[in-house]
Amino acid sequence: MSEKSSVGVGLLGMGVVGGGVARILSEKSSLIQGLVGGPVALEGILVRDPQRSRSFDPPDGLITTDIDDILSNQKVDIVVEVMGGQDPALDYILKSITLGKHVVTANKEVMARHGPDILTLARKKGVQVLFEASVAGGTPIIAPLIRDLVANEIITIHGIVNGTTNYILTKMSKEGMGFEDALKEAQALGYAEADPTNDVEGIDAAYKLAILSTLGFRARVKDEDVYREGITRLTAKDFQYADELGYAIKLLAIAGKENGGVQVRVHPALIRKDVMMANVDGVLNAVEVQTDLAGRVLFHGPGAGDMPTTSAVTADLVDIARNVIGNVVPPAPIVLSESIGVRPMSELETKYYLRLNVMERPGVFAQILRILGDLQISIASAIQKENDDEAQRAEIVLMTHRAGEAAIQNALKLISDLDVVNEIGNLIRVEEWD
Amino acid sequence: MSEKSSVGVGLLGMGVVGGGVARILSEKSSLIQGLVGGPVALEGILVRDPQRSRSFDPPDGLITTDIDDILSNQKVDIVVEVMGGQDPALDYILKSITLGKHVVTANKEVMARHGPDILTLARKKGVQVLFEASVAGGTPIIAPLIRDLVANEIITIHGIVNGTTNYILTKMSKEGMGFEDALKEAQALGYAEADPTNDVEGIDAAYKLAILSTLGFRARVKDEDVYREGITRLTAKDFQYADELGYAIKLLAIAGKENGGVQVRVHPALIRKDVMMANVDGVLNAVEVQTDLAGRVLFHGPGAGDMPTTSAVTADLVDIARNVIGNVVPPAPIVLSESIGVRPMSELETKYYLRLNVMERPGVFAQILRILGDLQISIASAIQKENDDEAQRAEIVLMTHRAGEAAIQNALKLISDLDVVNEIGNLIRVEEWD
Numbered sequence: 001m002s003e004k005s006s007v008g009v010g011l012l013g014m015g016v017v018g019g020g021v022a023r024i025l026s027e028k029s030s031l032i033q034g035l036v037g038g039p040v041a042l043e044g045i046l047v048r049d050p051q052r053s054r055s056f057d058p059p060d061g062l063i064t065t066d067i068d069d070i071l072s073n074q075k076v077d078i079v080v081e082v083m084g085g086q087d088p089a090l091d092y093i094l095k096s097i098t099l100g101k102h103v104v105t106a107n108k109e110v111m112a113r114h115g116p117d118i119l120t121l122a123r124k125k126g127v128q129v130l131f132e133a134s135v136a137g138g139t140p141i142i143a144p145l146i147r148d149l150v151a152n153e154i155i156t157i158h159g160i161v162n163g164t165t166n167y168i169l170t171k172m173s174k175e176g177m178g179f180e181d182a183l184k185e186a187q188a189l190g191y192a193e194a195d196p197t198n199d200v201e202g203i204d205a206a207y208k209l210a211i212l213s214t215l216g217f218r219a220r221v222k223d224e225d226v227y228r229e230g231i232t233r234l235t236a237k238d239f240q241y242a243d244e245l246g247y248a249i250k251l252l253a254i255a256g257k258e259n260g261g262v263q264v265r266v267h268p269a270l271i272r273k274d275v276m277m278a279n280v281d282g283v284l285n286a287v288e289v290q291t292d293l294a295g296r297v298l299f300h301g302p303g304a305g306d307m308p309t310t311s312a313v314t315a316d317l318v319d320i321a322r323n324v325i326g327n328v329v330p331p332a333p334i335v336l337s338e339s340i341g342v343r344p345m346s347e348l349e350t351k352y353y354l355r356l357n358v359m360e361r362p363g364v365f366a367q368i369l370r371i372l373g374d375l376q377i378s379i380a381s382a383i384q385k386e387n388d389d390e391a392q393r394a395e396i397v398l399m400t401h402r403a404g405e406a407a408i409q410n411a412l413k414l415i416s417d418l419d420v421v422n423e424i425g426n427l428i429r430v431e432e433w434d
Numbered sequence: 435m436s437e438k439s440s441v442g443v444g445l446l447g448m449g450v451v452g453g454g455v456a457r458i459l460s461e462k463s464s465l466i467q468g469l470v471g472g473p474v475a476l477e478g479i480l481v482r483d484p485q486r487s488r489s490f491d492p493p494d495g496l497i498t499t500d501i502d503d504i505l506s507n508q509k510v511d512i513v514v515e516v517m518g519g520q521d522p523a524l525d526y527i528l529k530s531i532t533l534g535k536h537v538v539t540a541n542k543e544v545m546a547r548h549g550p551d552i553l554t555l556a557r558k559k560g561v562q563v564l565f566e567a568s569v570a571g572g573t574p575i576i577a578p579l580i581r582d583l584v585a586n587e588i589i590t591i592h593g594i595v596n597g598t599t600n601y602i603l604t605k606m607s608k609e610g611m612g613f614e615d616a617l618k619e620a621q622a623l624g625y626a627e628a629d630p631t632n633d634v635e636g637i638d639a640a641y642k643l644a645i646l647s648t649l650g651f652r653a654r655v656k657d658e659d660v661y662r663e664g665i666t667r668l669t670a671k672d673f674q675y676a677d678e679l680g681y682a683i684k685l686l687a688i689a690g691k692e693n694g695g696v697q698v699r700v701h702p703a704l705i706r707k708d709v710m711m712a713n714v715d716g717v718l719n720a721v722e723v724q725t726d727l728a729g730r731v732l733f734h735g736p737g738a739g740d741m742p743t744t745s746a747v748t749a750d751l752v753d754i755a756r757n758v759i760g761n762v763v764p765p766a767p768i769v770l771s772e773s774i775g776v777r778p779m780s781e782l783e784t785k786y787y788l789r790l791n792v793m794e795r796p797g798v799f800a801q802i803l804r805i806l807g808d809l810q811i812s813i814a815s816a817i818q819k820e821n822d823d824e825a826q827r828a829e830i831v832l833m834t835h836r837a838g839e840a841a842i843q844n845a846l847k848l849i850s851d852l853d854v855v856n857e858i859g860n861l862i863r864v865e866e867w868d
Contacts, residue, residue, distance in 0.1 A: 024585055024727070035584060037765040132582065138728030140574075140582035148566065148574035150469060151458055151748035276734060279713045293458070293745035294572030297735035300710060301728065311727035314585035328760040331471040 004077070007036060007321040008043040010070035010101070012092055013083035014063075017106060017133075018045070019056040020310030021080060021317070026056075032314075036321040044070040046083075046092075071095055077324045080317060081105040082133075082309075090114055097121050097129065102324070104316040106133035106309055112207035112223040115214050116336055123332040128323065130316035135208045136161060136285040138308025139301030143315070145215050145289060146333040152291035154216040158431070159253040161208040163283035163303040164192045164199040165231050169250060169268075170281045173239045179232060191283055201230035202251060202266040209253035209264055216255065216289065217262045219340035226253075227345040229267035238355060238426050241385065241397045242270050245353075248278035252431055261343035269431040270353050277433075296433075348405035351380070351432065354398040355425030356415065360387060364420045365396065371414045377403040393422060399430070438511070441470060441755040442477040444504035444535070446526055447517035448497075451540060451567075452479070453490040454744030455514060455751070460490075466748075470755040478504040480517075480526075505529055511758045514751060515539040516567075516743075524548055531555050531563065536758070538750040540567035540743055546641035546657040549648050550770055557766040562757065564750035569642045570595060570719040572742025573735030577749070579649050579723060580767040586725035588650040592865070593687040595642040597717035597737045598626045598633040599665050603684060603702075604715045607673045613666060625717055635664035636685060636700040643687035643698055650689065650723065651696045653774035660687075661779040663701035672789060672860050675819065675831045676704050679787075682712035686865055695777035703865040704787050711867075730867075782839040785814070785866065788832040789859030790849065794821060798854045799830065805848045811837040827856060833864070 009025070011018055025032065025042060033039050045062045046069075067088075070076055079096040081103060083089045090110045096103050097118070105111065111118070111134045122129040132142045136159075145154075160166050164186055171182040183200065186192035198204045206226035213221040231251050242249050247270040255264045271278040276298055280286040285303025290296045302308045323330060358364050365382075372379065378401045385395040400408070408427065416424050443459070445452055459466065459476060467473050479496045480503075501522075504510055513530040515537060517523045524544045530537050531552070539545065545552070545568045556563040566576045570593075579588075594600050598620055605616040617634065620626035632638045640660035647655040665685050676683050681704040689698045705712040710732055714720040719737025724730045736742045757764060792798050799816075806813065812835045819829040834842070842861065850858050 020727075028585060032585070034769060035765060035767070138725075139731050140578040143582050144574040144578060147753065148577050148749045149745065150752050151462060151466070151745050274715075276710075276713060279710060281708075291572075291745070293454075293741040293748075295736040295739070295742055297573050297733070299731070299733060301731035305729070307727040308729055311583065311585050311725070314727075315582045318584050319581065322764050323762075326760070326762040326764060328757075328762040330756055330760060331469060333469070335468060 004038070004324055004327065006039045006041060007324045008041055008073070008075035008077050009317065010043055010073065010076035010079045011045045012070065012079060012081045012089070014045055014047045014054060014058070015082065016055070016306035017082040017309045017313065019054055020306050021082065021313050022058045023056040024310055024314050032318060035318050037325045040317070040321050043073055043075045046070055067092055071099055076101060078102045078104060078317060078320050080313060081107055082313060086110055086113065093118060094121065097125050097127055100125060100127060102127045102320045103129045104313055104320065105129070105131045106313055107131070108134040108204070108207040108211065112210040115211055116220040116222070119332070119334070119336065126329045128320050128329065130319060131211070132316050133309045133312035135211055136287055136299070137302050137304045138311040139285060139299050139303065141212070141287045141299045142215060144299065145212070149289060149291055149294055149297070152293045154257070154289060154291055156254070156256040156290040157212050157216050157287065158277060159209065159212065159285070159287040160250055160277065160280045161253050161285050161287065161303060162199055162205045162251060163285060164196070165205070165251045166280065167191050167283045168200070169231060169234070172234065172236060173248060176236050176239070178236050179234060200232055202228045205251060205253045205266045209255055209266055212287065213255040213262055213264050214336070215334055217257050217340060218334050218337045219262045220336055221262060221264055221342060225264055225342040227265040227267070231268055233426055234268055235426070238428065241355065242353065245399065246273055247271060247430070248273055249428065250277065250280070254431065258343065260339070261341045263343045263348060265345060267429060269429050271431055272433065275433045346406040349402050351402055351430035352400045352408050353428040353430055354400065356396045356398070356421060357423040357425055358394055358396055359420040359422065360392045360394045361420055367418055367420065368396070368415055372400070372411055375407040375411050377407055377411055395425065438472070438758055438761065440473045440475060441758045442475055442507070442509035442511050443751065444477055444507065444510035444513045445479045446504065446513060446515045446523070448479055448481045448488060448492070449516065450489070450740035451516040451743045451747065453488055454740050455516065455747050456492045457490040458744055458748050466752060469752050471759040474751070474755050477507055477509045480504055501526055505533055510535060512536045512538060512751060512754050514747060515541060516747060520544055520547065527552060528555065531559050531561055534559060534561060536561045536754045537563045538747055538754065539563070539565045540747055541565070542568040542638070542641040542645065546644040549645055550654040553766070553768070553770065560763045562754045562763065564753060565645070566750050567743045567746035569645055570721055570733065571736050571738045572745040573719060573733050573737065575646070575721045575733045576649060578733065579646070583723060583725055583728055583731065586727045588691070588723060588725055590688070590690040590724040591646050591650050591721065592711060593643065593646065593719070593721040594684055594711065594714045595687050595719050595721065595737060596633055596639045596685060597719060598630070599685045600714065600719070601625050601717045602634070603665060603668070606668065606670060607682060610670050610673070612670050613668060634666055636662045639685060639687045639700045643689055643700055646721065647689040647696055647698050648770070649768055651691050651774060652768050652771045653696045654770055655696060655698055655776060659698055659776040661699040661701070665702055667860055668702055669860070672862065675789065676787065679833065680707055681705060681864070682707055683862065684711065684714070688865065692777065694773070695775045697777040697782060699779060701863060703863050705865055706867065709867045780840040783836050785836055785864035786834045786842050787862040787864055788834065790830045790832070790855060791857040791859055792828055792830055793854040793856065794826045794828045795854055801852055801854065802830070802849055805845055806834070809841040809845050811841055811845055829859065
């Protein structure tokens with residue numbers, strides 16, 4: 001490519017984020033031109049329905065329903081994909097890269113499933129692909145991870161990366177609500193969708209963790225590699241007992257590297273209340289990165305929303321546009337290693353919170369302790385809660401010392417087979433901070 | 435300059451951070467080479483005493499006591515200044531820029547006092563000057579502010595940017611210690627220096643706020659522009675009353691833009707306990723940036739230490755080294771406005787916490803309220819604390835509604851002149867979050 005004095009942008013999608021990007025490119029054009037070293041102009045906008053009314057009206061003549069109008073336009077240096085969903089976004093992204101166009105995307109699903117392939121293709125074609133908006137909305141996390149912490153080895157990543165579930169858990173924790181009530185309130189406020197599966201089952205969080213792990217550990221981690229448990233089994237009781245023990249409960253996305261492999265998991269976790277992450281409430285997001293040099297660094301802010309997402313997309317756009325004007329393709333920010341695998345969940349070692357509903361009979365506790373002891377699981381504390389004398393039922397809450405995931409799952413099976421155990425109330429992993 | 439296949443670094447200072455940078459350049463050389471696109475090699479190291487033993491021994495023949503060995507070395511593309519202090523660091527930085535060398539510095543004092551001039555000279559000479567390590571150690575804040583949040587207008591900046599004072603305040607808050615005891619403990623642990631003035635009087639925090647404000651508001655803000663109050667007047671009582679009212683007390687660095695001017699101040703502040711910033715404890719730092727698009731984004735982590743600082747310096751070094759290899763000088767990340775001034779402290783409007791020691795006599799409270807009322811200061815809550823019946827003294831704690839700084843300072847003078855007022859215990863500003 002020859003030297004350029006301006007930068008052309010093809011925008012795929014004109015929903016709230018696309019509209020935001022078009023608006024910022026127009027309203028802040030002189031700021032952006034100053035930062036980039038030349039004007040940044042929209043050259044085409046792909047929409048599904050040209051007739052739809054929009055919050056921001058783009059300049060005339062840019063709107064098209066044909067992707068080829070964007071892809072074949074030589075003036076388009078950067079394709080900004082804010083359509084969402086895998087299809088046809090993935091196809092458009094791959095075609096753009098193949099044609100030598102740089103890509104900015106906010107698409108967590110595409111990046112979680114196909115990020116490693118996309119990054120590898122981009123490297124081969126000498127183009128940049130940036131996707132800051134795909135995790136934690138407008139809160140910078142991807143750029144700090146791959147640029148500002150570049151000299152560091154990443155040890156662990158902990159994230160609260162789904163605002164919907166964090167809102168629900170905050171309500172359950174602070175107001176004693178049950179899961180269903182809190183979900184309904186989140187739906188009424190527009191924080192949760194009518195079908196909340198993607199959020200409450202941790203699918204959305206797993207997308208984001210796959211992206212962060214790929215970058216942080218330079219490993220090929222996909223969403224399907226992430227062990228995943230949602231928040232639907234949590235009850236008001238769990239929050240109450242956790243609180244008494246000095247813990248909050250959060251849906252955590254956790255990644256760590258050990259023995260040459262990466263462990264990636266999304267599940268509810270007990271966090272000591274004096275840990276910063278325990279204080280991340282409401283729809284806010286936070287990601288904490290533990291490193292060899294910089295220690296633990298935490299990024300906190302809005303995890304979604306049109307304008308925060310627009311902020312992140314525009315930052316990526318400016319970043320690439322500067323390179324287009326400078327006629328430079330920077331080296332790929334990360335090169336993925338082929339040798340780093342994903343470790344099975346059964347290798348996890350951690351502490352556990354275990355809530356059991358048992359018959360109130362002599363020797364019950366001893367039977368449970370025997371099963372745990374036989375599997376090398378030792379107990380840090382045990383509390384008998386809420387006896388229902390009439391029904392002769394009692395609730396037992398146990399906190400274990402560090403134990404193996406395989407052992408605790410074995411123990412759960414054996415315990416649930418005991419005649420004197422009515423129900424396994426819940427098993428929640430405890431995440432420790434130094 | 436012609437295309438380069440490698441990058442030469444001149445290191446000024448071989449203390450713990452200089453040693454850290456030299457060690458990382460050696461130990462992580464292949465990682466860094468991959469990121470940069472070519473090898474990054476130390477070409478010279480300026481030290482004061484060549485005989486001194488060091489934690490990391492640099493390659494032979496690099497050490498010099500003569501700055502001209504570094505400045506005249508054509509192989510040196512980037513000068514990394516980690517000497518600290520204003521002289522002779524400032525002179526060396528300016529000379530490096532004038533000679534067309536890029537600069538990475540960790541020097542908060544130099545950047546707070548001469549940042550605008552340094553950045554202006556760098557722009558004229560077409561070189562990069564980066565200084566991520568000058569604020570909050572290894573916690574990324576400067577790069578996120580000028581790159582990741584680039585599309586945003588900054589509304590306010592709130593920072594806990596001095597670990598020493600935050601450690602002291604945490605001890606006073608959590609353990610009821612007095613200031614002197616907490617300071618002694620901080621000194622014993624090496625967190626505070628023998629002469630703690632720079633920390634406890636807010637001088638260090640003012641340096642960092644000047645740097646953040648210059649970048650965030652594109653204004654020429656110097657350390658001397660920052661209104662400054664230290665933490666020496668805080669007592670265990672203030673923490674106790676604040677706690678009862680639902681507040682923490684932190685030494686905050688605060689900047690905000692209003693009416694075309696920037697207000698910059700460092701002082702103790704009451705913060706509602708449910709605000710994230712109130713939970714930043716111990717030696718940790720945090721900076722929260724409020725923006726028009728991304729909302730409130732917070733960065734939290736270690737604010738000092740050799741390795742965190744080394745992490746930040748190395749990230750800046752990699753950033754510039756990539757551009758050296760790519761033979762590109764990116765546009766200046768910020769262009770300072772000449773039209774944005776600093777607003778006087780007297781224009782501040784906020785809420786206030788006022789602790790008074792008064793004679794226990796009829797009508798005392800009424801006299802105080804009359805003075806406040808005459809100056810349009812209204813009271814949100816008032817509590818009479820700790821009567822000492824024998825001495826006929828009482829303590830009154832008032833929380834005001836929003837009021838003007840000029841008015842409250844007038845009121846303080848009039849109140850302290852009252853015969854029935856023994857002492858103005860403390861006046862602490864309350865910082866509100868939406």
